[in-house]
Amino acid sequence: MSLATPNPRKKAFLFWILMMLSGALAAQFAGGTGTLANPYLIQTPEHLNNVRNFLSAHFAQIADIDMQEYLASGGDGFNSGSRWLPIGTEPEALRFYGTYDGRNHVIQNLMISRPNEHYIGLFGFMGYGSGVKNLGLLSASVSGGIQVGCLIGGTEYVWVDNCYVEGTVNAQAVAGVFIGNASTGTGIYRCFSKGSIISSGNTTGGLVGSLSNYSLIENSYSHASVQSGGDFVGGFCGMSNWYAQINTSYSTGAVSGMGDDVGGFMGRQAYQSTTTTSFWDLETSGVAYSAAGSGLSTQQMKQQATFTFWDFNLIWNIQEGRTYPYFAWQNLVPPAIHPASGLYYEPVVVILSHPVQGASIFYRSSINGGDWSEWIEYDGIPFDVPFPSIYQLETYAEKLIYQSSLTAEASFETQVQLTMPEITPAPGSYNSAKSVELSSQNEGAEIRYTLDGSLPTQDSHLYEEPLPIVESTVVKACAFLEGWAPSEVLVAEYIITTSVDDETTPQVSAVLYAAYPNPFNPSTTLSFHLEKGTYAELSVFNARGQRVRNLIEGFLSPGFHSRVWDGTDDSGMPCSSGIYYYTLRTHESHISRRMTLIK
DSSP states (O other): OOOOOOOHHHHHHHHHHHHHHHHHHHHTSSSOOSSSSSOEEEOSHHHHHGGGGOTTSEEEEOSOEEOHHHHSTTSTTOGGGTBOOOBOOSSGGGSBOSEEEEEEEEEEOOEEEOTTOSSBSSEEEEOTTOEEEEEEEEEEEEEOSEEEOSSEEEEESOEEESOEEEEEEEESEEEESSEEEEESSOEEESOEEEEEEEESSSOEESSEEEEESSOEEEEEEEOOEEEESSSOEESSEEEEESSOEEEEEEEOSOEEESSSOEESSEEEEOTTOEEESOEEEHHHHOOOOOSSSEEEOHHHHTOGGGSTTOOTTTTEEOOTTTOOOEEGGGBOOOOEEESOSEEESSOOEEEEEOSSTTOEEEEEEEETTOOOOOOEEOOSOOEEOOSSEEEEEEEEEEOTTSBOOOOEEEEEEEOOBOOOOEEESOSEEESSOEEEEEEOSSTTOEEEEESSSSOOOTTSEEOOSOEEEOSOEEEEEEEEOTTSBOOOOEEEEEEEOSOTTOTTOOOOOEEEOOOBSSSBSSOEEEEEEESSOEEEEEEEEETTSOEEEEEEEEEEOSEEEEEEEOSBOTTSOBOOSEEEEEEEEESSOEEEEEEEEOO
8 A cells, every 4th residue: 555645735835824823822922832831921911811712821921011001991901891801700611720920010900890790800710720829910990790809700729829909899799809709729828908899798808708618818918998788798808618727817907897797807707617826907997806816906916926926037027016917028128328327528419229119219308407398209310418407318118019118317417618728838848947827718717736746626726826836847737617617637747957968857767658549448558667666656537636546556666567447436336438537656757648438
């Protein structure tokens, strides 16, 4: 029997058909093949809508998605005003059986208006083995009939991990802000809801309406308000039934109901269901009864000691006395302030920043001890500190779904600095005594001076008349004026000789080198050379003439010496940014040089 030879035209035609189908499939998503290892990639509302065509595939969201235009009048998802059509529904063959990984992205402005339809949510009904993780819904608005939630209407054997919802729900019955009906082996972990729900019928909860048949919720919370005209109403769960479990969870939302079994945490708990280490806020809920959980005051709900056996290392966080528990990933650190607090002799420009993208930064200020301003949202543009002034700053960060950060504080003292005094005649070597005059360009400034090598302070000698210099001397002078920053220190050395060839002409016994680096942060090296062995002191002084660090004190051999100053004082505390002087003192020399510490 002979084999037929394949028709080349037929092969080409089949190949063309396969390529067309492959291209059409790829166009529905941003990439991927729909397997668990290589999921379809969701980037737009259109991609999200195409999920319904592959109910057993795997998906991953790779960008935040805003549904507003897509679901608005004239948009592809408007559906005659009903807007989003849930993915998956009953009967069993039409359920969603795949997985959806939000990859910590959000879907904003989900809108569903189907008040007489059942199984309503982003996903209508999810079936055996399916799951959702790492997804947030923001500004969701959902209305439906029975089994209604922003994320999922109904579930069986489903897992949901690290997801959250902020939105509103209006339903007939069996409804929650997060999930309407979590049934038959469903597991919900590290999830929360915010917003509100109104239901006309039975079984309504802030997180889930109904939890049943060996389903489990752990490490979750709800801040949603709940209002119902029916029975089984709870701030967290409407009804827990048939061996369901809730552990380490809480609710805070206001709860009101017209029917029976209205509870702050849960409306009814039945048929071997259990709840452990879970709580509700008596004050904010307005309800003293609950079928499960423990009712506590707001103050108790904001203390970590209340939540025995909760994991505050990996899962939970709390700002003691200030916040309810929240997830560790929701923690916002305070904004960064640049530059650091300190005394500045020039205008300061402040920059605020935060590592979390999209976080809003707010700040307020007080000038010269006056009243604090109102909180202002930082627009990302650097702003000037009033000059001169004492400017205090407070700032914090917030972002929807995140916990507002603690405040960061900074204080800037900016001063106009006096000009350095002038001296005549110029420093140098002279063969006769000199009369030295000091002057300041700043009217009203007083000049203080020293002749012993120390840095001048406001308690040093006041210059009033010319100084007679009859022997080799180092004059140090500084200008002071109330409301101004002291000037830099003038250092002027005069060497007086009777003759150039006189054997008594002073010889240079020590050399103090420039600090390196300068300016510096965090440390600099101070070096000097001694012609002969001698007692020596190497010290650091601030701009006010106060010694902050003694680096050397004792007898040193001749030659080169150096020390590293790390910008700390004698007690080990960091010094603030500014100008500093380092002074080398021996029996024969007093030498000072200037350096700048920048942080």
